[in-house]
Amino acid sequence: MPNLRALAAELGEAKVKLDLADRVLHRYDAITEGKIPLAVVYPETTKEVVRVVRFAREAGLPLFVRGAASGLSGGAVPTEEGIVLATNRMTRLEIDPKARLARAQVGVVTAWVSERAKPFGLYYPPDPASFKMSTIGGNLAENAGGPQCFKKGVTGDYVVAAQVVDAEGRVHEIPGRAAHDVLGLLVGSEGTLVVFTEVTLRLEPLPRHTRTLAAFFERVEDAAAAAFEAIRWGAMPAKLEFLDQGCIRAVEAAFGYGLDTGAGAMLLVDTDGDDEALVEEELELVADAFAAHGARIQRARDAAEADRLWQARRAVSPALGRIKPYKLNEDIAVPRSKLVEVVHKIRDLGEAFGFPLVQFGHIGDGNLHPNILYGPGDDVARVHELAHAIARVALEAGGVITGEHGVGLLKRAFLAEAVDEATLEAFRALKRAFDPAGLLNPGKLLP
Ligand SMILES: Cc1cc2nc3c(=O)[nH]c(=O)nc-3n(C[C@H](O)[C@H](O)[C@H](O)COP(=O)(O)OP(=O)(O)OC[C@H]3O[C@@H](n4cnc5c(N)ncnc54)[C@H](O)[C@@H]3O)c2cc1C
Structure with a gap:
């Protein structure tokens, strides 16, 4: 048994947590549960990180680095008994304005x-x-x-x-x-x-000026077509977000921001820059492109109204928790031209599998987050089957299995379908070169 108490004595007991409560709390990320680690270590300096890595290496223990554990792919959860290296006390920050x-x-x-x-x-x-x-x-x-x-x-x-x-x-x-x-x-x-x-x-x-608008559409295809149109006309919005009807209704039911619950989809847009007239002009261009696809436009009159609209966007995840206690937040990216087809296919899959499913995302990048909602009585294996089917839809559309949340634990099995065997072998060789003993985050990323 590795002498974790010696490590605690060396770094200080406040930095090396061995009691069960602390260890149990560090088995999770935002949606995944892993194994209970043997210890949680909170280094404050690089030197202390070095010490922890060397200790883990000598003891033959795997090391799981963890930030805020807000990850949505199981990246930070322990897959084996090992040490969680929590970075939350490494908080020095210096700004060099010049x-x-x-x-x-x-x-x-x-x-x-x-x-x-x-x-x-x-x-x-x-x-x-x-x-x-x-x-x-x-x-x-x-x-x-x-x-x-x-x-x-x-x-x-x-x-x-x-x-x-x-x-x-x-x-x-x-x-x-x-x-x-x-x-x-x-x-x-x-x-x-x-x-x-x-x-x-x-x-x-900081851009000197920002303008915000929300647009409500009858159908998802109108919203997607409108987004492409605005980009084709030359707009480069600072933010361009998509919410489907399920998200709009969930946010309204939970928090009541005054969104149009009759709409089939919503786009939320910011334009920004230093020249106020140009920022206004770009917003008008976006509004015109959206209106051409039947949008009902709501321009934010001031910063407070803009903030409220963005709060509504950020409220999607908490609002979904009121529908079902658990969710699997999928994360794919597809060519923008394929977005409508993909949104429909995924909606149909949700119905076929019998799970409530909502979709939102950074539509400008073709990045979509289908969220599968489920409860304690549901078959988790089916939830993961549905997630896998969604990843396949992305690949068939020429997209990728993760837009921003990573492969982690959840999508490890999908990677073999996403890249060819030669590339996968190159990934493995890379891992061996950096981490020959397989100490860092084992059981993640590579199938
Ligand atoms: C409500 C909500 C909304 C989100 N929205 C977005 C979004 O819009 N865009 C987006 O990209 N993600 C989003 N995420 C996912 C998540 O917040 C991001 O992946 C984020 O980057 C994870 O940061 P973290 O500090 O929580 O990392 P953790 O979850 O703690 O770890 C994530 C991964 O990073 C590794 N890691 C952490 N620190 C280090 C380090 N110092 N060195 C090496 N590896 C390290 C871990 O081992 C793990 O593999 C969202 C999550 C939630 C819950």
């Missing part, structure tokens, strides 16, 4: 970066809907996206440099530009190749 950079330890919560940058007229664009809880480390490991990513890009587009600890416990300072794009390789590696410890992030000037 260089427009932030240097963050990985336990920094995503929203803090923009909050701290705001007094300097700067912000950090990647905005997963979970941004008030997710950590920068989790965002890097999943290459998280969000509503703004259609125009502004995903997490990886903002990582300038990173410090990582490898599976041997060595520290690497990885620059953004080197002989190889190592950072590009590590971002999105889901805790399976290295432990991120610190990161330098690019900040952007």
Whole structure:
């Protein structure tokens, strides 16, 4: 038995939790339950991360890195008895306004970066809907996206440099530009190749003006066609979000934001920029394109109304919890031209399997989140069968099995259908090169 008490004595008992309650709490992410870990360790510095990695390596224990555990693919849950390395106390954050950079330890919560940058007229664009809880480390490991990513890009587009600890416990300072794009390789590696410890992030000037509108459509196909039309006409909205009727009704039933429950679908749009007239003009262009597809348009009159509309969007996940206690949040991305066909196929699958299913997503990127809702009496194996069928619909449409939530545990089995055997073997070789002993996040990502 590895001497975890010795590790606790060395790092301090406040940083190494061995009691059952703490360990049980760290077996979950947002929707998945894993094994109870042997210990939960809260390092505060890179040096302490190195110590934990070396300890795990010497003891032959697997290591599961965990940020806020808001992940939706089971990425952070232990698959075997091992150590959970929780980054929540790695929260140092410095803003360099002149260089427009932030240097963050990985336990920094995503929203803090923009909050701290705001007094300097700067912000950090990647905005997963979970941004008030997710950590920068989790965002890097999943290459998280969000509503703004259609125009502004995903997490990886903002990582300038990173410090990582490898599976041997060595520290690497990885620059953004080197002989190889190592950072590009590590971002999105889901805790399976290295432990991120610190990161330098690019900040952007805050746009001076933002305008918001909500549009309600009779049918999903009208909303999808309208979104394509607006883009074809030259609009590049800062945010472009889709909600189906099930989402609209769930949000209204739970919180009553005044959305049109008779609508078959809703689009929520922000335009932004420094030139107010251009921002208005772009919103008008979007409104015209939507009106051409029969939309009823609601322009936000002020920032408070815009905020309320975005609150309604963020309320989707909590609202779904009122319908059924559990949900499996699928995450696919398909070519925009295939979106209508895919939405219909998935709706039909939900009906065929007999589960309530709603769909929303970042429609500009073709990123869709079909959510399967279920309860304690339901057959979980059937829920996963339905998720697999949804992934197949994405692949048949020329899409991918994950848009932003990662493969993790949930989609491991689907990966073999998503990439060819030679590529899969290259992924395995990569894993062996970075982590020969299979210490980091075993049982994830690779089938
Ligand atoms: C309501 C809700 C809305 C969401 N909306 C979005 C969205 O719009 N866009 C989106 O992309 N995601 C979204 N997510 C999913 C999730 O929030 C993101 O995947 C997020 O990036 C996870 O961050 P985390 O800190 O919670 O990571 P965790 O869940 O703790 O971990 C996720 C993965 O990252 C690894 N990891 C964590 N920290 C490190 C590190 N320092 N080094 C190496 N590996 C690490 C873990 O091992 C695990 O594999 C949403 C989730 C919820 C619950």
